[in-house]
Amino acid sequence: MPRRARLDAPGTLHHVIVRGIAKRRIVDDRKDRFNFVSRLGQAASDTGTVIFAWALMTNHAHILLRSGGMGLSRFMRRFLTGYAVTYNLRHKRNGHLFQNRYKSIVCDEDTYFRELVRYLHLNPLRAKLVRTISDLDRYPWSGHSTIMGNVEREWQDRDYVLSWFGDKEREAARAYREYVEQGVKDGNRPELVGGGLVRSLGGWSKVVSLRKERERVLADDRILGTGDFVRRVVSEADERVKYQFRDGDQGKKAQEFIEIACRKENVSAQELRMGSRRRGISRLRARIAFQLVEQYGLPLAEVARQLGVTTSAVSKAITRLSEK
Numbered sequence: 001m002p003r004r005a006r007l008d009a010p011g012t013l014h015h016v017i018v019r020g021i022a023k024r025r026i027v028d029d030r031k032d033r034f035n036f037v038s039r040l041g042q043a044a045s046d047t048g049t050v051i052f053a054w055a056l057m058t059n060h061a062h063i064l065l066r067s068g069g070m071g072l073s074r075f076m077r078r079f080l081t082g083y084a085v086t087y088n089l090r091h092k093r094n095g096h097l098f099q100n101r102y103k104s105i106v107c108d109e110d111t112y113f114r115e116l117v118r119y120l121h122l123n124p125l126r127a128k129l130v131r132t133i134s135d136l137d138r139y140p141w142s143g144h145s146t147i148m149g150n151v152e153r154e155w156q157d158r159d160y161v162l163s164w165f166g167d168k169e170r171e172a173a174r175a176y177r178e179y180v181e182q183g184v185k186d187g188n189r190p191e192l193v194g195g196g197l198v199r200s201l202g203g204w205s206k207v208v209s210l211r212k213e214r215e216r217v218l219a220d221d222r223i224l225g226t227g228d229f230v231r232r233v234v235s236e237a238d239e240r241v242k243y244q245f246r247d248g249d250q251g252k253k254a255q256e257f258i259e260i261a262c263r264k265e266n267v268s269a270q271e272l273r274m275g276s277r278r279r280g281i282s283r284l285r286a287r288i289a290f291q292l293v294e295q296y297g298l299p300l301a302e303v304a305r306q307l308g309v310t311t312s313a314v315s316k317a318i319t320r321l322s323e324k
Helices: 030-045 070-092 111-122 133-137 158-163 169-182 197-200 204-212 227-236 250-264 269-273 279-295 300-307 311-322
Strands: 013-019 050-056 060-066 103-107
Touching: 013 070, 013 111, 030 050, 030 060, 030 070, 050 111, 050 158, 060 111, 103 111, 111 169, 133 169, 158 169, 169 204, 250 269, 250 279, 250 300, 269 300, 279 300, 279 311, 300 311
Parallel strands: none
Antiparallel strands: 013 060, 013 103, 050 060
């Protein structure tokens, strides 16, 4: 199934999940964990991204954030690329560290904020990385210890989280702690990792059935919220998000896009695909690659094939344009 475009409007609340490739570890020791968390905070500060909750596990990580003016993609690219490079150098390895693209879920803040903070921060306890809630209170690789006031992190918005639990800091922290502890018995919460409406309706078959009956139901596994919230998010998204390549249509749509872009610039599409290094063509190729990946959600490999270059070349072009 082709990758779909991000719902990436600045100021959006996202639950982001990052996984190691082939379920491998993304941190091996304390030094890796410190590097991961430091880069998370630095990237957040550099891009105006607000971090509310997070949990670093062994082979994956969860982050609850509000995207800044640069959007989610640029923040994640800066954060993950920097970490992966230093991890590979330190451990003398090559290749990808993270699995495909990270997963990002747009969340209905009014309905799910408190639950998501609790869900993310209980991950180390559920995974038995800590034994008790008291251990979790001081566990340095989760945002819970910061909310409890035991680990200071300027880049994590502790005050906003506590504002959901009370007006006075001490009372709010106590209420937050009680709320987190009450969630231990709930176990895993699969409904909090996207497609919440689909699950509440009983799966896609139920959604399809309702649509056949002309019920106005909208669901999207990139969004956690009610049908009305999903509809609002999609309607407010940029046109680039609404445009999706359908299954089996990637190659054809990419070819059409390339042809149109070349005609506008009075450039031969054949010369573009033959690897010409002429300055104007190289720039056009980079812009096309950026749009096909970032705006329309095509895989790097498919874009590379359509442009006649390597996947690495596409990745580098996108990184250069993203940093401008």
